[in-house]
Amino acid sequence: MSDTKPAPIVPNFDDDETDRKLVFICSKGNLDMAYPGLVLANAALGEGIQVDIFFTFWGFDMITKKRMNKLKFSPVGNTAMHLPWGDVRVPQWAAVIPGMQPLATKMMKKSIDDLGIPPIDEFLDQITASGGKLWACKMSADMQGLTEADLRDDVEGIINASDFMGLSEGAQTLFI
Amino acid sequence: MPTTTLSGHEVHVDDEGFMTEYDEWTEELGAELATQIGIEMTEAHWALIRFLREDYLVKGETATTRRVQAAGGVPVKEQFALFPKKPAKKMAYIAGLPKPAGCV
Secondary structure (H helix, E strand, C coil), X not given: CCCEECCCCCCCCCCCCCCCXXXXXXXXXXXXXXXXXXXXXXXXXXXXXXXXXXXXXXXXXXXXXXXXXXXXXXXXXXXXXXXXXCCCECCHHHHCCCCHHHHHHHHHHHHHHHCCCCCHHHHHHHHXXXXXXXXXXXXXXXXXXXXXXXXXXXXXXXXXXXXXHHHCCCCEEEEC | CCEEEECCEEEEECCCCCECCHHHCCHHHHHHHXXXXXXXXXHHHHHHHHHHHHHHHHHCCCCCHHHHHHCCCCXXXXXXXXXXXXXXXXXXXXXXXXXXXXXX
């Protein structure tokens, strides 16, 4: 069964309609928690949505030059961590064994790479190339003794909480 | 599955209008699809569309913008310049391929 339509069916790309705006607050510095914000931000940009990402607290490691490629993953406190075979969870007593964190980090990085998903720095390169803007939190910078020189060159600026209110005006905001 | 008429050819499309039969596509139809969504094709556009077509045969799925950069060598920024706002979907549409299934 097929039905022929006289006029071509053209997807509605909604180019001129979307004024949707998303702001992501990235507050975590663990490898596993760095990705959700980046994946969603990247997807939003691919849909023509305006994206700003605000890095605060531990999330600062994602934009700090000397730290951004050294994010770790730890199974400690994560009861949903499974072994790669069977359906076996890593018991918490085993999560603290020396060597477990580097091993878990290595495995996660490999899984991410196998899917063709870039490491943090390259992912942020892609996001800024797609028009996303990166912002750093003033309080986090002060607490950690960091300045703009320590951050990625494409960070738009170090802004305070009031500035953030302006940035997020009219936006949907996701805290991660 | 609906069909639609493009440049006088009857082709199979999904509900949104993306072509569903790889072999029904020709560059002539690609040009027509581009016109429908307001893209003026240049050689740079075509190079990308050809990459997407070839890559689909190898991988069995439509390349994401990430893959077009990593495997196709065209930076994401340029993809946005050529196919504004929604490059992945627009490229797939013109190339007669399904929307990319991957997240990144």
